[in-house]
Amino acid sequence: MKQLLSRKGLALLIVFGIVIADQLVKIIIKTSMLYHEEIRIADWFYIHFLENPGFAFGMQFIPKTVLTLSRAFFSCLIAWYLVHLVKEEYKRGYIVCIALILAGAIGNVIDCLFYGALFSESTPTQVAALVAPGEGYADWLTGRVVDMFYFPLFEFDWPGWMPLIGGRHFLFFSPVFNVADAAVSCGVIAMILFYRNTLSESMESMKRECKNSRFFS
Secondary structure (H helix, E strand, C coil): CCCCCCHHHHHHHHHHHHHHHHHHHHHHHHCCCCCCCEEEEECCEEEEEEEECCCCCCCCCCCHHHHHHHHHHHHHHHHHHHHHHHHCCCCHHHHHHHHHHHHHHHHHHHHHHHHHHHECCCCCCCCCCECCCCCCCCCCCCCCEEEEEECCCEEEECCCCCCCCCCCEEEECCCEECHHHHHHHHHHHHHHHHCHHHHHHHHHHHHHHHHHCHHHC
8 A cells, every 4th residue: 555655755754743743732822821830631631831941851060051962952953964875765653753852852953042032031920921032131141941741640659668768758750840841752752662783773874874985075
């Protein structure tokens, strides 16, 4: 049965679809909810508005402008790699994995690049609004990533007799994340589980292509 979409069409559909969905959800959350406001969907699922100032889980160990530019550069590398995969007609499943990772990377880079300059500050008492370029809560390249999905699936206290962790409270799953984060996680997990050999083969192919190119000759 003939495939309905080419590899290129499939990759473009995933990247643009996820980026658009990610940005729509983020803009709706940011312009309609107070900072740290929470909406209960179920006991195990909440919409909880947070903003992530750094890399993963709020960590920040380099200047934000450097972090944003690094993310943008990394996204360009993934896009170049995806073009190579499409051109060489790699497995569709593997292309889907890389397209998911690229879409997630782009989604979060957009926040860092533009949100600080285009939105007012989100606070526990005031909802953010779209403002004139440059009049936002931060400069260009220093925006914060909008997060909203919270899944506290279960929690308990560790028995007091256990070393190091005894008596401590445990919550699974505590991080708050967004559509872009979910896309990256799904892409990485699927790639590790099903396409490790394809990853190795594609890396070797990229090395050969670089060696044979005029730029590296």
